[in-house]
Amino acid sequence: MKILQFIFSLLTIALLTSTSFAQSDLEKQYTVLGITVEGNQSGSAETIISQSGLFRGQKISLPSDDLRRAMSRLWQQNIFDDVSIDVEKISPQTDGTDGLFLVIRVKELQRLDTIIYEGNSELSREDFEKTVRFYKNDFVRPWEVSEAARRIKELYAKEGYQYANVQTRTEPSADGTGRAKLIFTVTEGTEIVVRSIDFVGNSKLDDGDLRGAMDETIEKRWWKIFSSGNFDAKKYEEDKQKVIAYYRSEGFRDAAIIKDSLWVTNGEDLNIQITVYEGNQYYLRHINIVGNEVFTEEEIRRNLGFRKGDLYNSEKFELNLKGPTPDFIDVGSLYYDRGYMVNIQKDESIVSSDSLDITIHIKEGERHYFRNIDIAGNTKTKDFVIRRELFTRPGEPFSRAAIIRSLRQLAQLNYFNQERLIPDVKPVQDATQFDVTYKIEERSSDTF
Numbered sequence: 001m002k003i004l005q006f007i008f009s010l011l012t013i014a015l016l017t018s019t020s021f022a023q024s025d026l027e028k029q030y031t032v033l034g035i036t037v038e039g040n041q042s043g044s045a046e047t048i049i050s051q052s053g054l055f056r057g058q059k060i061s062l063p064s065d066d067l068r069r070a071m072s073r074l075w076q077q078n079i080f081d082d083v084s085i086d087v088e089k090i091s092p093q094t095d096g097t098d099g100l101f102l103v104i105r106v107k108e109l110q111r112l113d114t115i116i117y118e119g120n121s122e123l124s125r126e127d128f129e130k131t132v133r134f135y136k137n138d139f140v141r142p143w144e145v146s147e148a149a150r151r152i153k154e155l156y157a158k159e160g161y162q163y164a165n166v167q168t169r170t171e172p173s174a175d176g177t178g179r180a181k182l183i184f185t186v187t188e189g190t191e192i193v194v195r196s197i198d199f200v201g202n203s204k205l206d207d208g209d210l211r212g213a214m215d216e217t218i219e220k221r222w223w224k225i226f227s228s229g230n231f232d233a234k235k236y237e238e239d240k241q242k243v244i245a246y247y248r249s250e251g252f253r254d255a256a257i258i259k260d261s262l263w264v265t266n267g268e269d270l271n272i273q274i275t276v277y278e279g280n281q282y283y284l285r286h287i288n289i290v291g292n293e294v295f296t297e298e299e300i301r302r303n304l305g306f307r308k309g310d311l312y313n314s315e316k317f318e319l320n321l322k323g324p325t326p327d328f329i330d331v332g333s334l335y336y337d338r339g340y341m342v343n344i345q346k347d348e349s350i351v352s353s354d355s356l357d358i359t360i361h362i363k364e365g366e367r368h369y370f371r372n373i374d375i376a377g378n379t380k381t382k383d384f385v386i387r388r389e390l391f392t393r394p395g396e397p398f399s400r401a402a403i404i405r406s407l408r409q410l411a412q413l414n415y416f417n418q419e420r421l422i423p424d425v426k427p428v429q430d431a432t433q434f435d436v437t438y439k440i441e442e443r444s445s446d447t448f
Contacts, residue, residue, distance in 0.1 A: 033099035082107035113179035160230035163189040193229035195269035213246035214239035251311040254279030291362040339397030371433040
């Protein structure tokens with residue numbers, strides 16, 4: 001609607017000027033002799049003129065790009081419901097030139113007095129206020145109101161009310177100030193619960209195992225006393241990926257979800273059917289390692305954690321190969337903690353319907369070292385107090401584990417905000433060195 005109003009205003013300017021002047025006049029330059037503002041309530045005329053970019057003495061032609069740009073600037077303030085700029089009068093000047101007077105007509109958006117919620121029983125006003133953030137005297141912008149309604153619907157969806165509807169309207173406030181009451185009318189509908197989850201296309205893994213892989217989308221059954229059966233569309237999408245991850249952990253590297261169907265029965269029971277493609281289940285035949293010189297095959301295989309005949313869990317294999325694993329015993333950490341910025345890639349080759357070979361390519365590169373170890377953000381704690389807790393030393397081989405141990409040690413001092421303990425690790429250009437700066441934020445030690 002605003003775009004249409006904007007276009008209509010521009011056309012109005014063009015029509016007014018085209019009917020008032022001959023073709024030769026359209027190319028003339030006019031001097032702005034005066035600018036007035038109509039329709040403003042809370043904003044001053046001087047402010048609106050300044051925001052438009054127009055000024056007395058300005059040279060413009062008609063139709064004018066200057067007027068179009070001025071209207072665009074006013075729309076960009078996001079405080080008007082309507083804007084137009086019209087030529088109010090043409091006035092010949094003593095020097096033979098023509099001047100003109102402009103009028104800026106605006107209609108301000110309403111300002112907020114209060115918010116009213118109607119029709120809600122399952123969710124409270126406090127629930128809404130956590131996501132709907134309006135304040136008294138705010139401009140009531142239609143796009144922000146629509147976004148607030150969408151967020152309220154999301155809140156209901158998380159509680160299982162997938163078909164909740166939210167309508168909005170404004171009414172003048174009773175205090176005569178011209179402010180508006182913003183009213184959200186909620187139609188909650190029926191709570192939808194997940195009643196059944198079925199799988200099609202699975203022959204090697206049963207439905208119960210696949211359902212168990214889903215963390216948030218759970219059937220509502222009488223014996224599942226801790227399951228609400230609520231359906232959340234976003235978490236359902238995440239759960240589908242967890243089903244695939246479970247397949248991969250069981251060696252089904254090609255598993256995929258082909259389609260899924262959702263329908264409601266009895267007005268409240270949600271039924272889900274997921275069609276899967278399982279593919280073949282693969283085992284490891286050979287693991288070949290190429291390019292290693294710093295570490296032996298035995299050391300690499302020990303950190304990899306896979307042997308001939310194991311089920312091929314592709315996600316776990318990738319994690320153990322490049323890391324970081326929670327205990328940092330992956331192959332990547334083996335190199336990173338001794339100063340090597342290693343590049344590790346793998347190739348998979350299917351050799352039969354249930355076996356594959358993997359070749360691991362390792363490019364070890366040069367060894368890297370710590371150069372400068374700096375501290376930033378401390379105002380009370382002396383540098384030496386912090387440095388004695390660090391496991392990183394200038395000149396020593398670079399180690400990711402040493403940086404992590406240093407952060408843990410600093411956190412245990414309880415002097416610093418743990419969420420703000422950030423290591424800034426920067427490679428030195430054209431060198432095999434790294435500079436590390438520990439950025440900290442000290443906690444207040446004052447007591448009352």
